[in-house]
Amino acid sequence: MEKAISEIRQLLGDDGISTDDEDLRSHGYSEWSSINIDRLPTAVAFPNSTTDVATIAEICYKYKVPMIPYSGGSSVEGHFSASFGGVSVDFMNMNNIVEFHPEDMDIVVQPSVSWMDMNDKIKDSGLFFPVDPGPPAKIGGMIATNCSGTNAVRYGTMKDWVVNLTVVLADGRILKTRKRPRKSSAGYNLNGLITGSEGTLGFVTEATLKLAHIPEETGVAVTTFPTMRDAAKAATQVIHQGIPVGAVELLDDVQMDVINQMGGTGRQWKPLPTLFFKFSGTKAGVNDNIEGVRQIVYQNRGGDFEIEQDKAKQGALWSARKEALWSMMCLRKSGNEVWSTDVAVPLSKVPDLVEVSKDDLNRLGLFGSMLGHIGDGNFHETVLFDGEKEHEMVTECVHAMVYRALEMDGTCTGEHGVGLGKKTFLEEEVGKESLQVMRTIKAALDPRWIMNPGKILDP
Ligand SMILES: Cc1cc2nc3c(=O)[nH]c(=O)nc-3n(C[C@H](O)[C@H](O)[C@H](O)COP(=O)(O)OP(=O)(O)OC[C@H]3O[C@@H](n4cnc5c(N)ncnc54)[C@H](O)[C@@H]3O)c2cc1C
Numbered sequence: 001m002e003k004a005i006s007e008i009r010q011l012l013g014d015d016g017i018s019t020d021d022e023d024l025r026s027h028g029y030s031e032w033s034s035i036n037i038d039r040l041p042t043a044v045a046f047p048n049s050t051t052d053v054a055t056i057a058e059i060c061y062k063y064k065v066p067m068i069p070y071s072g073g074s075s076v077e078g079h080f081s082a083s084f085g086g087v088s089v090d091f092m093n094m095n096n097i098v099e100f101h102p103e104d105m106d107i108v109v110q111p112s113v114s115w116m117d118m119n120d121k122i123k124d125s126g127l128f129f130p131v132d133p134g135p136p137a138k139i140g141g142m143i144a145t146n147c148s149g150t151n152a153v154r155y156g157t158m159k160d161w162v163v164n165l166t167v168v169l170a171d172g173r174i175l176k177t178r179k180r181p182r183k184s185s186a187g188y189n190l191n192g193l194i195t196g197s198e199g200t201l202g203f204v205t206e207a208t209l210k211l212a213h214i215p216e217e218t219g220v221a222v223t224t225f226p227t228m229r230d231a232a233k234a235a236t237q238v239i240h241q242g243i244p245v246g247a248v249e250l251l252d253d254v255q256m257d258v259i260n261q262m263g264g265t266g267r268q269w270k271p272l273p274t275l276f277f278k279f280s281g282t283k284a285g286v287n288d289n290i291e292g293v294r295q296i297v298y299q300n301r302g303g304d305f306e307i308e309q310d311k312a313k314q315g316a317l318w319s320a321r322k323e324a325l326w327s328m329m330c331l332r333k334s335g336n337e338v339w340s341t342d343v344a345v346p347l348s349k350v351p352d353l354v355e356v357s358k359d360d361l362n363r364l365g366l367f368g369s370m371l372g373h374i375g376d377g378n379f380h381e382t383v384l385f386d387g388e389k390e391h392e393m394v395t396e397c398v399h400a401m402v403y404r405a406l407e408m409d410g411t412c413t414g415e416h417g418v419g420l421g422k423k424t425f426l427e428e429e430v431g432k433e434s435l436q437v438m439r440t441i442k443a444a445l446d447p448r449w450i451m452n453p454g455k456i457l458d459p
Helices: 002-012 021-026 050-063 115-125 139-145 190-194 228-240 253-262 283-299 311-322 324-330 347-363 391-407 423-430 432-445
Strands: 043-045 067-070 087-090 097-101 106-109 162-168 174-176 203-210 217-224 247-251 274-281 306-308 336-344 367-373 378-386
Touching: 002 043, 002 050, 002 087, 021 043, 050 067, 050 087, 050 162, 050 174, 050 203, 067 139, 067 203, 097 115, 106 115, 115 139, 139 203, 162 190, 217 283, 217 311, 228 247, 228 274, 228 283, 228 347, 247 253, 253 324, 253 367, 274 283, 274 311, 324 336, 324 367, 324 378, 336 391, 347 367, 347 378, 347 391, 378 391, 391 423, 423 432
Parallel strands: 043 087, 067 087
Antiparallel strands: 097 106, 106 203, 162 174, 162 203, 217 274, 217 306, 247 274, 247 367, 336 378, 367 378
């Protein structure tokens, strides 16, 4: 380890590698993670280029030192914790837009580009990148987790927007997955293999991403329901009827109350199960879609159907939704922890899963909120709890929700990924053979098992 650190220091200079306690902690611990471990990385390296990353990998490969890629640090399942120590590789200095091709509707970026900053920089071109996970997320981590967000119901998930990747493998080899066409059937889909691999197969050091047109018109509608089941039923009917909503988000009574307590949206909301809809498209299309959704809402006992047309208020509304996790964290008192988790199920199962999971939270007397990208059958539970007294109960509650989702032919994680927190469910979800194939792929690309070891699967 010491030899590796010294060789990386020779490569990057004193500023390019840190062993400061604060740096080690911020790269090995996260207060919004469902799981943390005592171990921290031994050092944090800050490469400036793909060749730097390749040389770091060669050094670590030689000395069998674990490497943990790090971009925005917003993942929530202990993804970047250093299970076996080693070097955290933080891409913070690789944060440039390399090429922008508005005529081809794509962009080439380094891994530490923030999706929000990128959208701000390119907005005058009339284009945007529609995948919207946590505000601090960066492209490298977004690819590695195959993330999504509120826009996924309309635009799909991260894997749908990757054109090509530059990847550094565990031994320092550099590969580019393909050229720059918007589609290709040439050979194995290496984009698909690396996207969602959570830094366990290689480092993403550059990516070409597709872009979409900024819609001409947008609208936001909000409506409350007497029960979670009614809200979930309305949301799934909207999708069934093929109304092309931009997003449909379910927030339960507890989450609405938390948003009220934080007061960031400039108004008070009814503390009831609530659906937020986003509409986008042409003016006529948006009006048409709003009418279609209004009918379904009323058929499912929805209350006032409130349409927000003011752009600034629409923004405030969605930022409240995006920062729901942090609103919950603001309520923590000393000794409190937050556990945020997600599952996804086929659409028809959503009302059942939502209702039973809510009952479970109430039965156990836990303070937790439910919210979700309900149009994709994906929802989240965020529990605020006493770290000492209630940990076991929360574990029971989360595990029950995951097993229920699996029984319903669903997944243990719709968008957050496996990391450390969901490892125990993977075999049950994909089966022994699939897991074995994943191990074979891992061993072929990373024979010394040094890329983010301890995550997703074990040897
Ligand atoms: C408030 C909040 C809201 C959120 N909302 C959503 C949401 O709506 N949808 C959603 O999907 N997620 C959401 N998340 C989770 C998180 O934002 C996503 O998982 C995001 O994709 C992580 O990106 P990151 O840059 O922060 O990655 P990091 O946390 O830095 O890393 C995540 C994983 O990717 C690996 N990695 C990082 N960079 C690279 C690289 N260059 N090459 C290879 N591997 C790499 C890491 O080793 C790690 O395993 C939310 C999080 C927060 C805090």
